[in-house]
Amino acid sequence: MRFEKRLLGMVILPLLAGLSPGEELSASVVQGTADCAVATPNGIAAGEAQADPWSYGNHQISVWLGWPEGTVVFKPGGSGFLTRNGALGMKFGWRRGVSGQLAIEGRRLDATAPPVRAEVPSGYGARGFQATYVIFPTPGCWEMTGRVGDASVTFVTRVVKIGDGPTWRRDVP
Numbered sequence: 001m002r003f004e005k006r007l008l009g010m011v012i013l014p015l016l017a018g019l020s021p022g023e024e025l026s027a028s029v030v031q032g033t034a035d036c037a038v039a040t041p042n043g044i045a046a047g048e049a050q051a052d053p054w055s056y057g058n059h060q061i062s063v064w065l066g067w068p069e070g071t072v073v074f075k076p077g078g079s080g081f082l083t084r085n086g087a088l089g090m091k092f093g094w095r096r097g098v099s100g101q102l103a104i105e106g107r108r109l110d111a112t113a114p115p116v117r118a119e120v121p122s123g124y125g126a127r128g129f130q131a132t133y134v135i136f137p138t139p140g141c142w143e144m145t146g147r148v149g150d151a152s153v154t155f156v157t158r159v160v161k162i163g164d165g166p167t168w169r170r171d172v173p
Contacts, residue, residue, distance in 0.1 A: 036110065036141035038070025039155035047097030047127060055095070060151035061102075063144075064093040067157070074139075075162035081170045087117075088161060089135040089170060098151050099126040104134060106144040109156065113138045135172070 045052035046062040054066040067073065072090050074080045080090040094102055106116035119133040136142060139161045145154040 036070075036158045037156055038141075038158050039065060040070060041065050046095040048095065056155055057095070057153040058151075060097045061146055061148050061153045062095045062097075063146055063153060063155065065155065065157070069158075070156070071158040071160055072136075073160045073162065074165040076164060076167065078166050080166045081168040082165050083135065083170055083172050087135050087137050088139065088159060088165065089133050089172075092132050092134050094130045094132060094146055096127050096130055096148050098148050100148040102130050102132065103147045104132060104144065105147075106134070106136075106142050108138065108140045109143050110141040111138070113140065116142065116144065
């Protein structure tokens with residue numbers, strides 16, 4: 001079983017992450033990835049009558065999970081950014097079927113780490129689409145919860161950093 005998990009981390013996960021032949025995940029990324037039970041889209045888009053194949057949630061709040069195999073990949077030339085302290089930031093799209101301010105929290109499941117930080121800008125109204133940035137302190141397996149009032153959705157995602165990560169650097173702590 002241990003060999004199979006190592007094989008997943010060394011061979012299969014890089015393919016899913018969109019790596020070119022010869023690129024590898026660092027040892028810190030491979031560790032713990034096989035046991036991360038990530039969420040997959042359930043097609044429910046909050047506040048929408050039509051299904052969205054990349055959405056996960058309920059009719060009150062949902063999030064876009066368009067990353068392959070539930071893995072948010074930070075790689076050279078890819079999406080996202082690094083902060084000056086090495087944290088990894090990625091844009092997440094949410095839908096609110098109920099009115100209110102979106103709050104996001106997250107904790108690492110496979111190791112000790114500070115909680116995620118979220119930037120939830122104003123200007124999107126009380127309902128509907130809400131763009132955010134989620135900033136992960138480290139790669140790993142993360143449980144995330146989005147809340148609007150009494151409504152919430154919780155999901156698990158894997159965060160992977162390849163090499164130096166994306167080129168974009170943001171001057172946030």
